[in-house]
């Protein structure tokens with residue numbers, strides 16, 4: 001164990017993968033880090049099963065709230081209150097986790113571990129396809145950080161994606177022969193190519209169990225990171241000039257305290273990061289901290305997913321043995337074009353027996369009216385306005401979802417899958433990705449953070465989260481969050497002269 005002390009102190013708000021990875025890397029570079037986390041160490045015992053039960057039996061939640069003293073272990077009725085004002089209902093508490101280690105999970109995984117890099121063309125979709133907003137960074141800028149993130153997250157993959165020029169992954173993933181055979185007619189008939197999914201695994205074991213934040217948190221603690229649990233950050237406070245954050249105000253066990261630091265990092269996830277900036281408004285920043293552009297909270301994006309489930313009415317169903325687990329994807333429809341700029345990822349999954357599912361994950365375009373704002377009429381356990389999520393689809397989103405539905409049904413026909421249920425364009429599934437509410441850009445008039453994730457308005461404040469993504473890509477966000485976290489650390493160290 002090497003506990004270091006340094007002249008510089010960084011305070012990170014949130015201990016998910018964004019916060020815990022940044023904390024470890026800063027402390028390794030001799031910057032003292034304190035992490036303030038709203039959730040507890042005990043909350044980190046929750047795993048994905050709880051989320052699946054909650055998802056399948058939502059009425060249990062309402063019942064639980066009516067029994068005095070009983071709440072879902074990870075959702076407190078008052079602490080986690082929210083409202084919806086858009087056309088779409090969006091339950092954030094199914095889709096995030098408050099606890100040391102965040103939504104990825106610390107002791108057991110909550111997430112599914114898909115760790116897929118975007119493609120170079122994902123970063124300039126506006127200039128190339130008149131879609132969304134360009135990233136101020138290119139894929140090349142991030143490539144070394146993707147490489148490092150994949151090492152940190154022990155990503156297991158196979159170089160079998162014909163759409164990607166890729167040689168190898170840190171860990172070689174086994175082949176799902178059975179599952180590949182089941183879906184092989186699609187390749188045999190030249191409809192599309194199917195390939196494996198890179199998965200983040202536990203860096204401390206060799207058994208391909210899913211990645212959790214535990215390893216980084218433990219290594220961070222060994223280096224000297226101070227994790228403070230049950231510490232709900234309520235305000236970022238600026239000094240007299242309003243150009244620096246002097247301290248944060250947080251409440252722990254009913255007591256409100258102040259914590260000073262040289263640099264602050266908001267890593268509180270795609271919803272709470274924006275909410276905290278808005279809550280922290282003051283005389284110098286009347287619309288919220290880092291909000292001179294008015295963009296904080298705006299351009300919220302998810303990845304709406306359609307799902308078709310059915311029975312395989314074909315001799316190939318005998319291949320669907322117990323071993324035929326796992327999931328496969330196709331990026332055949334990922335490449336954007338002028339006609340279809342939304343990237344689409346198709347997934348193939350064995351359910352049970354002869355039942356299979358085909359999934360279609362779609363990219364959303366950033367829209368100003370899809371946003372997180374403060375609902376002053378409804379308050380949480382600290383009497384603070386709760387986050388309101390406004391989510392609606394425009395015509396382009398709907399057209400993309402209709403296209404996906406058509407693709408999935410055509411594929412089912414080719415595969416001889418008798419369709420039993422569909423989550424279609426009118427009731428898509430959301431895949432728990434909170435993107436875009438503190439967008440990154442070069443122009444301070446239209447973005448919240450610069451390309452180094454430092455806020456345009458305040459020199460000693462950075463944001464690390466999928467909230468900074470200007471567009472959401474068609475792949476899962478967490479590998480990119482980790483890559484951005486590593487890149488932000490370089491810039492914070494440079495700024496601190498480390």
Ligand SMILES: Cc1cc2nc3c(=O)[nH]c(=O)nc-3n(C[C@H](O)[C@H](O)[C@H](O)COP(=O)(O)OP(=O)(O)OC[C@H]3O[C@@H](n4cnc5c(N)ncnc54)[C@H](O)[C@@H]3O)c2cc1C
Pocket residue numbers: 013014015016017018019036037038039048051094095096097098099100101102103104110111112113114115231232233234267268269270272273276431432433434464465466476477478479481
């Ligand atoms: C069921 C499920 C499956 C998923 N599967 C995948 C997948 O396969 N691949 C993928 O890429 N992504 C997946 N995701 C999404 C992934 O989990 C998130 O992208 C990722 O965890 C976000 O990390 P983060 O560190 O930015 O935020 P979080 O992990 O959400 O961490 C934010 C932390 O900040 C804390 N916090 C919030 N407000 C405050 C405050 N005011 N004061 C102090 N602390 C605060 C929270 O308690 C939380 O612990 C999945 C999510 C779910 C729910």
